[in-house]
Amino acid sequence: MWLGTQSVNELGHLTIGGCDAVQLAEQFGTPLYVLDEAAFRERCRAYREAFQSRKPDTQIAYAGKALLNLAVCQIIAEEGLALDVASGGELYTALRAGYPPEQIHMHGVYKTEAELRQALDARIGTIVLDNFDEIARLQSLLAPHETVRVMIRVAPEVEASTHPLIRTGQRDSKFGFHLMNGDAERATAQVLTEPRFQLKGFHCHIGSQISELDAFAEATRAMVAFAETIRQRYGYAAPVLNLGGGLAVRYTPDDAPPSVGALAEVMVQTLRAECARYGYPEPALVVEPGRSLIAEAGITLYRVGAVKHVPHERRDIPQTYLIVDGGVSDNPRPQMYGACYTALNASRAHPHLPRQPYRILGKHCETDPIIEWAELPETRVGDVIAVLTTGAYAYSMSSNYNRYPRPAMVLVREGQARLIVQRETLEAVIQHDLPAR
Ligand SMILES: Cc1ncc(COP(=O)(O)O)c(C=O)c1O
Missing domain, CATH: 3.20.20.10 (Alanine racemase)
Structure with a gap:
């Protein structure tokens, strides 16, 4: 499901606005909102x-x-x-x-x-x-x-x-x-x-x-x-x-x-x-x-931090879990109304690679699935995952749950990436707190 200017380059990486999504993740950090x-x-x-x-x-x-x-x-x-x-x-x-x-x-x-x-x-x-x-x-x-x-x-x-x-x-x-x-x-x-x-x-x-x-x-x-x-x-x-x-x-x-x-x-x-x-x-x-x-102009990039094999009886979710460095604080829609999304492995985006099922979950202190059933090529720790169609009601509904700073946002066009929202700092997260005495 390629949307907007999304494509794949000779490295097998997802590109958006002519920019390599894996490079964007390296340059600006993850999670990262990218707007085409x-x-x-x-x-x-x-x-x-x-x-x-x-x-x-x-x-x-x-x-x-x-x-x-x-x-x-x-x-x-x-x-x-x-x-x-x-x-x-x-x-x-x-x-x-x-x-x-x-x-x-x-x-x-x-x-x-x-x-x-x-x-x-x-x-x-x-x-x-x-x-x-x-x-x-x-x-x-x-x-x-x-x-x-x-x-x-x-x-x-x-x-x-x-x-x-x-x-x-x-x-x-x-x-x-x-x-x-x-x-x-x-x-x-x-x-x-x-x-x-x-x-x-x-x-x-x-x-x-x-x-x-x-x-x-x-x-x-x-x-x-x-x-x-x-x-x-x-x-x-x-x-x-x-x-x-x-x-x-x-x-x-x-x-x-x-x-x-x-x-x-x-x-x-x-x-x-x-x-x-x-x-x-x-x-x-x-x-x-x-x-x-x-909505379709936006994607969110996450980095995989853990791959877990969880033997369970449910048939509606896969047994391999990918834990990524975002979740309900940057996109509450899956938790709020069971919203469904599509993910790509931006590090291995070639459409012809064999796929297997994964459950993609966030890192917050709740069960915060981002996608319950994603079909991806073999995915490893360090890979960059792109969740598509996150331009609407993701950043605008984001929070600091677990005191995570809100992600940055970049605007991409013709191979150029411009930072349009800075990543929040930890200092910004506590800026309105006052001591008890
Ligand atoms: C008054 C009003 N107008 C427009 C919109 C935009 O709706 P949508 O994003 O589905 O186009 C909303 C969304 O809640 C709304 O409340």
């Missing part, structure tokens, strides 16, 4: 092309929760993407990167007063309102004549087929104003009566790692129907509809997510058809993918 700049930019362009060729007034907003740092902000600005932030920390990162604030949307189910203040002070593009308490909180922060652009997050009550922990638009979702109980309409009525709010439209996001396009079509239909109800009752036509992110990516060779073109076709055609059905003026479209822009 060409692959990331190619996805940004694919999204713009797929949507804007069908509907020129579509804005592609990168969902920064997938992976955000200064370099990523610079790349998305260069690629002409807007940015969705979900916290004060993500907003701070974007502003420090010099990313244009008017291109930023702010999400979140609980934006604190400090976060709302930060967004107002920076004069960001839009605050996406999630609940009635937040509406009141934002009102209390606004000066008498201060205005702010807002959108209303609607839970369209669509049950996307994905892991329950990354499903966000269903009947019992904690996110947004629900349709069935009338909250979405009540929130809209309330926002429309506040002269300091400029309502740009409605937003929904049904979840992540979604492969069935029908769910996106259903959400689009629900959103246009809701917008039409609001138009009939309040005379307000939404200039913008934000239909969120959520497209699936390839973690294993069994994954076959729809193309960005197929997603664009479904969303744009459904939007057009539904608007035509009601005679609704077609709003501009915003989509905000995270995972499907950056």
Whole structure:
């Protein structure tokens, strides 16, 4: 499963962005996040092309929760993407990167007063309102004549087929104003009566790692129907509809997510058809993918520190364990939701070598499998293992569990590797600790 610029060189090593992965591991240490700049930019362009060729007034907003740092902000600005932030920390990162604030949307189910203040002070593009308490909180922060652009997050009550922990638009979702109980309409009525709010439209996001396009079509239909109800009752036509992110990516060779073109076709055609059905003026479209822009552009390199033969009765996991120098602290997804990944032995990457099964585990003080069943060529202590598709929700969800410093990240392109996140030092890990007396 080669992704992006991945290939194998004459030494039999995995290459990415024209760089030898084994050399990267030696030069920058392991664990190491590696980001394939060409692959990331190619996805940004694919999204713009797929949507804007069908509907020129579509804005592609990168969902920064997938992976955000200064370099990523610079790349998305260069690629002409807007940015969705979900916290004060993500907003701070974007502003420090010099990313244009008017291109930023702010999400979140609980934006604190400090976060709302930060967004107002920076004069960001839009605050996406999630609940009635937040509406009141934002009102209390606004000066008498201060205005702010807002959108209303609607839970369209669509049950996307994905892991329950990354499903966000269903009947019992904690996110947004629900349709069935009338909250979405009540929130809209309330926002429309506040002269300091400029309502740009409605937003929904049904979840992540979604492969069935029908769910996106259903959400689009629900959103246009809701917008039409609001138009009939309040005379307000939404200039913008934000239909969120959520497209699936390839973690294993069994994954076959729809193309960005197929997603664009479904969303744009459904939007057009539904608007035509009601005679609704077609709003501009915003989509905000995270995972499907950056996941496949990232890999994580680990070094094997131990090979253990563990005789056991289970048939679903191999008996040979590879213990690597990372795990749940640099990628909690396998533990959180049993996420599956594909690994390569970057030191012996030739595709024709005979393979055997291994279980790849991290070095933390829990059982932290990274891959339960990996088919690799004979693997020895010192080999470099590459776990693919770790560009999204790995670094951004990392921790210091066991007080391990977070890994470094390099950006690779045309044979050049540039350090974009330094490896944390042990001193940095304890920097906020204070003595007891
Ligand atoms: C509001 C919102 N938009 C966009 C995204 C990005 O989703 P994905 O990374 O699946 O594209 C998320 C992810 O949780 C989200 O909550």
